Amino acid sequence: MKTSIEALYANIQSYKRKYYKNLLLKGSLLAISAFLGAFAIVSILEYFGNFSSTFRAVLFYSFISVSIFSLVYWVIIPIYQLFTLDKQLPHNEAARQIGRYFPQVQDRLLNVLQLHSTNSNAQSSDLYQASIEQKASQFAPISFADAIKYEQNRRYLRFLFIPIVLIGAFLVWDLDFYKASAVRLVNYEQDFAPKAPFEFSVDTKQLIAFKGEDLNFDVNLSGSAFPNEVFLITENGRKIKLDKNSASSYSYQFTNIQRPFEFSLDGEGYTSKMYEIIVRQRPQLRNFVAYLNYPNYTGKKDERLENTGNLIVPAGTQIEWRFQTQETEKLNFVSIISEDSTNVKKAKKEEDGFLLQTTALKSEAFEIELENKYSKNKEKISYLLTVIQDESPKVSLNQFQDSVMYDYLMLGGNISDDYGITNLRFNYRITSNKKTSEYKSLPLKFNPNAINQQYFHQVELEPLNLQAGDELEYFVQVWDNDGVRGRKSSKTGSYRFKIPKELEMRESVSETSKSAESQIDKTLEEAQDLNKKLKQLAEDLKGKKNLNWQQQKELEKLLEQKKQLEDDIKKMQEQNKKLNEQQEKFTEQDERIAEKSKKLQELMDELMDEKTKELYDKLQELLQEQSNSEEIKEVLEKLQNKEMNLEKELDRTLEMFKKLEVDKKMQDIAKQLEELGKEQKDLAKETEKQQKKEEADRRLSEKDKEETDRRLSEKDKEEADRRLSEEQKELNEKFEEMKEQLEELDKMNEELKTPKDLEDTKKKEEEVTKDQEQSSEQLEQKEKKKAAQSQENAGEKMEEMAKQMQQMTSSAEMEQAQEDYDDLRQLLENLLKLSFEQEEIMNGFNEIDQRDPKYITLSQKQLKLKDDAQIVEDSLRALAKRVFQIESFVMRELTDMNDYMEQVTQEVKDRKNPRMLASRQQSVMTSINNLALMLNDVLEQMQQSMSQMGMGKPKPSNQSGSPSPSMSEMQQSINQQIENLKKSGKSGRQLSEGLAKIAAQQEALRRALQKAMQQGKGKEGKGKDGKEGKEGGQKGQNGMQDGEGEGGENGNQDGGSGGNGGNMSKMIKDMEKTEEDLVNKRLTQELIERQKQIMTRLLQSEKAERERDLDEKREAEQAKANKRRVPPQFEEYFKQKEQQIELLKTIPPALSPYYKQQVNEYFKKLEE
Template sequence: MKNDYQIILSKLDYFIRKYYKNQVLKGTIISVTIILFSYLFAIISEYFGNFSITARTIIFYSLVGLFLIVISTLIIIPLLKLLKIGKTIDHFQAAKIISTHFGSLQDKLINTLELLRITENSLYSKELILASIDTRIESIKPIPFQTAIKYKENLKFGRYLLIIFFLGIVLNYFYPSVLFDGSKRIINHSIYFEPEAPFKFIIENDSLTCKKGDDFTIKVSTEGNVIPENVKIHYSNNQFILSKKSINSFEYTFKNLNTSLSFSLSSGDINSQKYTLNILPSPNVLDFKIFIDVPEYTGEKDNIVENTGDITVPVGSKVRWDFKTADISVLQILFNDSAKFNVNMGSENSFNYEKQILESSDYKIVASNNFFANQIILKYYIKVVPDLYPSIKILSVQDSINKNLFYFKGLINDDYGFENLNFIYTIPGQNKSLKQFITINKTLTSQEFYYTFDFSNINSAEANNIEYYFEVSDNDKISGSKSTKSQLFEYKLISRDELKKQKDEASESAQSKLSDSQKLAEELQKQVSDLKKDMLNKDMTEWEKTKKIEDIIKKQEQLEKKIFEMQAENQLSNEFSSQLTEEQKELLEKQKQIEELLNNLMDDELKKMFEELQSLMNKMDEKKMNELTEKMEMSMEDLAKQLEKDLELLKKMELEKKIEETAQELEKLAEKHDELSNKTDESKTPSDSLKKEQEKHSEELEKLEKEYEKLQEKNSELEEPEKLKNFSEEFKDIKNQMNDAKQNLDKNNSKKASKSQKSASDKMKDLAQNMKDMMQQNQSAQEMQNMDDLRQIIDNLVHFSFNQEALMVSIQNVNYKDPKLDEYKRDQLKISDDFSIIKDSLYSLSKKSPMISSAINKEISEIEQNILKIKTDFEDTRIQNVKSDQQFVMTSANNLALLLNEILKQMQEQMNQQQKQGNSQCNKPNPSNNPMPGMKKSQQSLKSQMEQMIEQMKKGDGKGNQFDKNAMNKQIAKMMAQQEIFNKTLNDLKTKSSLSPEGMKKLNEISQLNEQNLKDLINKNITPQLVKRQELILTRLLEAEKSDFEREIDKKRESKEAKNEEFRNPNEIFKYKELNSQFNELLNLSNIELNKYYMDIYKEYLLKLNKNED
């Protein structure tokens, strides 16, 4: 029974759920029908009624209320009950509904439920009640309760919905404006809609909002059958006419809006609704600061910038922005239009942001608030000053004596400082580079440095082609240290033959250019002479005259260029000569005098004449042109003669140099042959090696003989050849001795070969001395002759001066009508002829002596020009002018006499000095001043001590071993003391003596050997190797002693000073070479207090100056 009872209850529950489902369905249909009907009714009424805002607002809210009531009552409440939320019908109520539907059921279902309810509490027999319930259930169970609910009954409500829906479709299709306009007015119930008019106003602006402080332009157009002529705007009790932009479009601009305002539009009787223009607060930065934290290594100070965002910072700087703002909720910084960073918000209306800056960038401050998003309110630029690579510029100078020694002057620049500076060189055949550290001031951003390097310290077998450069590194802490290399240099050992060849080429080039210059000067003289004649030619046009002057100026430029090239070649030749030979002091003095003559060829006065000619070319002043051409013709004639004279002097000096060079080469060959003789005598060197060396010496002698023969040929080409002896017999004797030595070497007869070699060496020394004596005699004879000639010239010049003075006195009271005037003219002509003889004599003398300087030529030119004026003044009978011109001649003649007297004194002093030197050369050196014997004795003693110590160490045994060590320590200490004394004596000899280069080289080798021996003694490293080095020291001392300590004392002292220049300030070398320019000014950059911007400009300016000078 119990199961049957549960079935009845389940059926009732199912019925209840279906009941509420039906309620929801019916309610939905009815709700939609009511909503659609009421909505259509409202919008149709509004469309045709055109209600006011108030009426539309009532209708809108009425509709909303109706919709809410209908939906909540008919849909929401049944739906909640379906979900068993709230109170629902119970089983008795469901039974009543079911009983109503099923008539046959009557009250059976209700009674059954009643019986079940009273079962537990009934006073009647329980069994009877249960039996009655079973009977009733059996009769009820077959009945389907759910059929009491029929969904189809809701279709009757759907008919009304369809009718209303159909009506809406018809309206939408035929009268869409009714639906859309009516809906629009009901929904926008608070907005005023104009009554239908001939036209309507349309606001074209997307929105009626404006940023505070901005201008706002209202754009209005009209739409309709009528187009208004004008439109007015009304606001703040004022009205203004809009500007017409087209037939139906109008504009009006509100200026600098700060508060919201209402406005309306009108045209005639047609008025628009009221519009409101809302003013929105704009994002604004009131104040900001930028804190710049620069990297410490730059040495610059941190900085604070206020209210300007364009900044310049060193790379790697940390920059912090602090903003004070108004009406900003979000602040961002946009870099390079790509990366956007949110700015941290601090306290109210304050923001800050920090970033390390590594590259230049545009940046924008982007602000947002409740009304404006991503507004770019500020635009700025950060310029990053990069830490540039350091720069390095190197100048190098080769020592004029020691060609292996180079002086370097460098300029290094960097933004902030340096890490290190190194000199790096690579030896061929080695894979590694060798580095030498150079001390610099790391904090000084621009500085000079000097460095000296001697390539002879590198193994000569490897030092033929060495690549080297300087490398500087900066102190960049952000990107890491950056390095810059200087230009790559190459050191190549120049052989003596190559050096000699270059010297000969430079000398020949200088002579060739000097000869070309002479020809150009003669051509120029002819052109000037032709121009002087053409100026008198009336038929010649101005253009033709100008063209001739232009040709003269071009020719003058060619001459000037050719002379400059000749001077450079001559200087180069002189430098090569100084490298090849140790020239005599007299020869050096003569070389200097000739160089001065060559450098003063184009004097300022001559250049001024050509400048004046160029300026007269445009004016064509015939009088001035005639005077100028007259002067120029004489000057060009003098220049041509001077060039001819200088060419002769240059040839003569070159001959003397080469003879001196040949003599020195013979001496060197003699020394080498001496060494060969010693080797041959000792019989330690292999025979084949001796033969090769002997053949080499023979070839060198053959070259020297041919060289001397060529010199004899060149001598014959001179206008006044030197008296050169024929040394063919001497050369023949030397060659015979060398041949004897060669034959004896072939026969392995070392003693005879050595004797022949020694004889050949002595003969070569004699021949070299003969050549020097020959040149000395020639020079002395020539100087005596020059002095005699000069005395005669001075006497003639004095007579000329007296005669000119006498004539000048004679014509004091003469006028142009005096019959003696013709006689005076003839006397003046004779005096002029006398001066021509003097001039020719001086010209002839100047070809023999370079002491006749350009100052003498100037005075001669002055005399000639004034003599020419006297001649012209006599012809024009300008007697007063004649007198003044004669006075000028007298003055110049006296000046010339003084100059020639001074030269004569110099010649006499030079002759006396040569005689003294000649006498001193004949004297033997004082042995008491020579420390060599004592030094040799000391080193021989040390060698003996070392040998004894090695012997003791070999013989030593276990007994008394401690005693032996103590004795050895004492002996070593004694030897070290002796070596220190020797070292001091050696240094004194190197610094105070006037040694030859060969002798200095030997002493340097001794120093190195002695230093190695000292190290071994300190380390108690007593070995046979130590003794061998000691023997080498003795050998080098013997070789040094053989050097000629007394030869060319003054010259060698200069050589010594130059050699030791690396221990002095190399700046003096560069001053001497005139290589300073703006270099020193650049050094002082660090001492000038300027900010970074102006410092960079100043550096760039000075570097450009230096570059232009280079």
């Protein structure tokens, strides 16, 4: 803490600081006043005195001296004293000044200072020291600095006011007054001419020019008088007259200025000062290079373009500009956004120019702006940057929905992009029971190297687990390869594919059935019409040797009509196949109906035989060769029999189709009734459950109702009642539909030529309807208990109806099967009888000649045999309409038999040589025997089928199409007969008859094998639609119809017939040799060995076929999978698209995007 004496000295020191600050303020005012006063006096004297250089020098230095003196005396010295202690006011003098100002201080402060000064020089006592401290403490309340008042300096402002007023007055008079005087005073050594009555006014900015450019120079005059002319005087003294704009304004244009120069102005003898034209250099662009680094995903090679400013580049291209300039300090890249908006990028300065890097993202106009410290480039350097944006990919979709089997979707279309495609997907979602799933995705195949391509994909619907009533919503989406903004995608519109409900599916199957039936009926009518025309043409050609023009045209029309008939038969086959596929997938069929459907399809597939085709080909050749009418007539007669058989087969097909549809309808109705009954009974249980729940709720006390959450609210009850009523209403509607189907079944049955005996279900229908109506009414009346009972009754009656129909179907089928079996067995016996009678007649003719009286008797027997054969034919055709196992080749064999019989009859009428009749009769007998063999096989199949229905123990049979035991047994029987005949020692007539009989049997077996071979050649894989292809009375009796018909190397691994083609051919040749030996009565050991080899080969084939049966199921599934094919409309579409793909592949890959796009557009137009 400071002592009182120390505080006293500090107080005095603060006084002294303020004292000198006051002196400094006072001196500043006086110094400024002296400076301004001297300046005003000197300027006024110089302006009006127009003194010489010497006097102007005196005035100038006098002004400088006064200014320096004033500054030193009044400003610098007080500043020095303020900051320097040794030159400051002494403490005693300061005490006196303070004492004079403060009355209470007076000399007391001085005395204290003197006492303290004395005390500091001698040793004093503490009492003395305390006395000084006491005296010093008396001044503590007084601030000595208050004795100094800054306000007292205001009186010095009057010295400053006088020069300021003086200076201001002359400035008002002439602004350049002091400036002109100051210039002359400073430049006192220079002589100044007398002032002209006018002045030249030149803007100095006009004196700056740019090299090689023009400069406009303007001069204005001011003053009391103006000259009439003004001249420009150059450095070399040349005078140039200025252009006079007005009395006080002149101008001149300097052209193509190359260097700096000076000039002056002259007017009426008054000359201005020298002016200098300064020449500057504008910035210049000498050249530039653009390096284009294209995005990698575009596949374009980088480029270097020189002095090319207008660019067309893909988005994302990195551009590096290198500019070579002259006299340039800055270079700006100015992007023009709009008229009022720009974006400036500064280029980087380098040693040899400027560098600017940018990424092209959008099109824009831009300018190159050059700049130095003097100027920018005079003319705009403008260019256009065109950026080709990566467009979104394009995708189109042509789709085919499998509205028959609902197995697949065919997707096809075009995808394209400007640079490349990275992904193609099939997006879908499923709506089931009003719930829609999230989108899922499947990848589609595409070529990532093609920018414009076709795609094709078959989407299998089975893995999607679509159920009846589900809806599939789908679209195709494609992604490009945009490496700048990220991959973009485009998608097609959404498509919907709805899986029909069960009722809709049944309706679809029903429509397909009606369409197939209509096609069969139409084909039958065309066959009948064709047959009539054949007969008419044959009649017209009788007795005519040559064809006339009209008959030729009729024959040509006939051939065209046959082609149309063949097309209709194919269409019929396809429609029935479509129907079978639908029924197989959407309805449950028992094995017997499925087998009948298969047999019917086989029957349709075999309607067109090769022999008929060969006859029509021959007719075509005869017509082209313009042969005589006899040859054509012969062919027409043969065709009549073929076409008659076709007509009858179509009629049979139609009838069998109708019967089969009735069977399917009965089975389907029975199944629906069973399911509907189950649904009705389930609803009855639900109703009963609801009723019990409500009763339990009513039994609860009010307290229980408050405490339990099991109580049904009124809203919940109403909702439950409404749901029950709606479900019952839906079941009522379903049963009404069932009644309509039952009526339709009756109509279908009535259309059959031999309708089935169907029981009347009207009573049951009415009872069910009544129960259902009662249940609906009881639900409306809240009588759930009664409603449940009515529902239960309706369900039970529906199930009873279903069982009744199933029993009726089973019973009728068993009865019909037994009846057909008996008829066929009787028919077979009649055939055997015909065969023996024909053999007897043939032997009788062999023993006589034309003149023998027995000729007439035998002829009568032959004619009667023809009538018996007609009865057999009628019976067989009637039976064939009921028995599906009787196939087309059986009926063709029947036709052959009739042909041979007709030929024999005609020859008998013409009384031909008996020896000539023998060959024809042998053919008749062979045909009868073949027919018997075929029907025997059918009989065995029927026996097995009846056994499966529980009608008796089945006999051994072959279901798989392997060599039939009956075939082996027949061959064994023939071999045994040969050995027995050889051992019997018979000769002569008995030997001949025995050998003839055995030869006929061997021939029949051989023909059966040949027919089997022909069947096998016409089939791929496992025959037609996987059938085993039995032929020759025992369809597949040699197991020769399963393979591909390639005849492999191993006899047991067949291609088309039997062990293999070679094995079969070998057996047929051996049989022909046996027949020849038997006819020539050569019972040798070689014959016996040959027969054993034939037997061995048959057994080997049988074994091979049994082994192949192990793979039968797998092969059938593969056949089913392979039967799907691209729809016809898509086949043509994709054929064209494949051609377009090849065409588009020819686009040169090096083309620029613009030209590549133009080429693509051109090809697209070609595609359209």
